[in-house]
Amino acid sequence: MNLRKFFEKYPDEASCIEGFKKKRLEMGIVCKKCQHTEHSFRKTDLKFQCKKCGSRISLRSGTVMENSNLPFQYWMLCIELMTLSKKSFSALEMQRILGHKRYEPIWLMMHKIRRVMSKRDEKYKLEGCIEFDEGFFERVDNKDVIDDKDDNNGDNPKQGKRGRGSERQAKVLVMVESEPSISAPKKGKPNRKVGYLKMVVMEDLKSETINKEVQKSVEKTASVLSDGYTGYSKLKEVIAKHQVVVEPDKKKSAKVFPWVNRTISNAKKVILGIHHNCINQQYVQNYLDEFCYKFNRRYFGDRLSQRLMIAALETTWY
Known part of the structure; x- marks a missing residue:
């Protein structure tokens, strides 16, 4: 999607949280304690609660956003911008776009996303x-x-x-x-x-x-x-x-x-x-x-940002 459509769909932090929540539910969540797959979502602390044992999993847990304090909208917009441009953005430019005061968290966020890209490509071998x-x-x-x-x-x-x-x-x-x-x-x-x-x-x-x-x-x-x-x-x-x-x-x-x-x-x-x-x-x-x-993925078009978001939700940052 272009930026106009992006902001129509995700105008604020709440809509980005809802977007990540829906995508995680579509992908499926497994309880770390009892392996149950049915969960309810707690808006108060942004956690999924297992319907069987009651244990909770953070919305960020098990994803590239784990242990990050940056807003969900930052992550969503950064993924969109990094896939929207054929080239890229420097972390300093991304910091200006997001209006964040500190450079280092934005730099780290972008490198985490790049590692997600790397992990995805490591799954495939060249042939022919x-x-x-x-x-x-x-x-x-x-x-x-x-x-x-x-x-x-x-x-x-x-x-x-x-x-x-x-x-x-x-x-x-x-x-x-x-x-x-x-x-x-x-x-x-x-x-x-x-x-x-x-x-x-x-x-x-x-x-x-x-x-x-x-x-x-x-x-x-x-x-x-x-x-x-x-x-x-x-x-x-x-x-x-x-x-x-x-x-x-x-x-x-x-x-x-x-x-x-x-x-x-x-x-x-x-x-x-x-x-x-x-x-x-x-x-x-x-x-x-x-x-x-x-x-x-040069022919993915509008699907590229969605595919990267799925990869980001499947990849834990260490």
Whole structure:
């Protein structure tokens, strides 16, 4: 839904509480004490009471909102805004929109939602033909800059070596389903049909580390298309087929690996445009998970916010 429809449906805190309550009842609530499934709702303390043993469960319990003191309307609106935009919002911008005094609770709320996105995508494995490549994303240390504070104008306190050996670059394994297109592609479009995407921050890009991640993220029956990087030399141990294409010409390489190059480029532009490359090294994965979640559900349309809300109610934050 757009923002006008959102505020028509959820104009205040009470309507948001009612929305979360209805959704939890639809999903089903199980008593932690006696496993009974019938509950009544207490408006006085926002708890579900078991009709059999009388034990109570908070409306926030067992969800991403557990132990949070932020209003339900904040959570509802933040989920709506994060799915409404193809790109994203910085925590500072979200703080301004919500009118909250403190930055840190809003920053934490957004990262909790990103972890929900990550947990959802972890349930699925890539299959078919998959393009592989490495991406290198700018990151900062705690001592350099406060994560996600977008009012520093992207100032980079240190400049160092670029690429695979840089200490200021997060090493990311990028995998995207990419099947040859049956019909003739439109002008300017890739000749391969894109599927689902995964981006995983890696400690290193050695073959053993890559194979370990591939076993978690890719079906054994898949076939992989990659360049000649040595880290992919042992992929045949964990997948059915591995094709290596070494193409030094960048224009020709872009046609061989159209989607992995495009997704890396788009993710970098989002991080640069929204967060000015000032992402703490501990949270690079969270931002990439948000990008992948929305990319993988790019055709969901109005259903995206509802699907994320269901995922948020099924995911406990630890």
